[in-house]
Each structure stands twice: as C-alpha cells, then as structure tokens.
Amino acid sequence: MENRTPIPDLIRLATTTADVDTLLQMMETFCHHFSYPFDRPLRQQLIRQMLENPSLGSLWLVVDENRPVGYVVLTYGFALEFGGKTALVDELFIEEGHRGGGKGRTVLQQIQQTADELGVSVILLQTEKYNPRAKRLYESIGFVDQERSTLMWKRPN
Template sequence: MSPTIRQAGPADLEPIQSIIKEFYDLFGYPYEQERHRRMLTEFLANPALGSIWMVYHESALVGYLALTNGYSFEFGGHYALVDEFFIREAYRSLGLGRAVLTEIQQKARQSGLQALHLQTESYNPRAKQLYESLGFRDLNRSILSWEID
C-alpha cells in the first residue's frame, strides 16, 4: 500500500510539531519547542516560503517532508530544497520514502520548478542510495553554513 501525502496547513501545527520533535530527538538535533512553534506558525501561514507534506500510511501519520523555496541562477530559476524528510523507524523499508519522493518530484515538475535539492548526512549511506536511485546527483560540493546568532 502506498502512502498518502497532503500539504499541511495552519491547523496541522500540533501534529507537525510533534513529529518534527521526534525527528530531532532521534538524530540529536537541537530542538527548542517555542522557537519551532514560532517558525512553523510563520511557515504554514506563508506559502511563498514553501510547504510541509504530511505522510500517512493506513491513516497513521508516519512522517513529513518540508520543502523550502529558493532561486538559483545556476539551475535556471525557482527550486525547492527538501529541508527535512522523516519517516518513523517502524515504517521504514516499506517503500514509503521512495513513494513520497516520487510524488514530490511529480509535484515539482507540475509547479514549474527547475530543480529539487536535498541533503543527507554523510553517515546515512542508505538514504543517499535511495536519493541517487531517484535521479538525485551528488554534485561533490560541500555545504558551508554561517549561523547568525
């Protein structure tokens, strides 16, 4: 059975925040509940920033995918970044990740995006293998970040 995805809206703040916290806790990312609540509230209220897709399997919320919007001269215009993608551990190896990304790729084409980017942790070769099997390419670049406070 393939997953169902639907775009989250402001009314989905609580379940989205809960599953994001689960993702951050699993991977040891820093999570500040009030800060994330403020960011999610702003993000869900402003579609120009991107979208969050809720992933369901047999009516259970099992994951989410966050897309943020950007613009790139190199890639010919508008693109989206898969900023976060999470499937609960109990639902991995069912083909849900592949099905979700395939549907997101179709939505990207339909919306006129020029590229879809994502990043993965270097310690997660299984995820990288999935992404490459769906046509994502490793451009052999490093992502460098400078955080402002």
C-alpha cells in the same frame, strides 16, 4: 510509450492546527533521533510562518491509511545555476515502524511529480555523510551527488 503505474497518494499538505501539533511531535522525534537541537516554540513559529506565507515552502504529512506517519518539509529558494525556483527537501522523516517499505521513495517520487505545479526547476536535498542508506535511496530515484561543492553556512552577525 512508458507504462507508469500511478503512485497512491502518500502525502498531503499540512494546513490545520492539528497538523501543526502532529508536525511538532514528529519533528521532536526527528531531532532527537539525529541529536539535533529541538526548540518547540521556535519550530512552532517557523511552521506558522510557512503556513501563512506559502512562498517560503510547504509542509507535507506522510500518511498511511489516513494516519500521519511522517513528514517532509520543502523550502523554496532561487538559483540562477538551476534555472530559477528551487525546492530544498529540508527534512524528511518517517516513523521507525514505517521505514523500509518504500514510503521514503514514494514520498520523494510524489514531490518530484508535484514540482511542476510548484513552479520548481530543481529539487535539492542533503544527507548526512554517515547515512549511506539514505544516499543510496536518493541516488536510486535520480538525485545526483555533484561532488563539486560542500555545503557551508554561517549565521549573520
């Protein structure tokens, strides 16, 4: 029998107006870090949509001594290939001063443990090709690069 050490809770669901403000601040930092566009009103609207309709996904705050230091966003889909409901780790962010100490690993382990409760058959994530450190982390906890597909996208007309 495997002896598993319990993982201390590092994430909690975002549910309050204060959580929305905290998420927006960290999302802006995340987007600037990766040079992604950041549209505050749009992000605020999307967060509210997710909070009002949990079937779209869930927003989690990463906390250290009850202080938010990051966030993770799961969005939900459905795929025959993967046996039903899927969760995409849409964004994972941990503040600079809290990186490198295992928080990212613990957050993803907690998300994996929560998958059954969420009714999720598979957790998907993507990482930038220029971020081998993140890829190594994901692979070290069991995520697999299928190397058979490329994520492509197009906005509807």
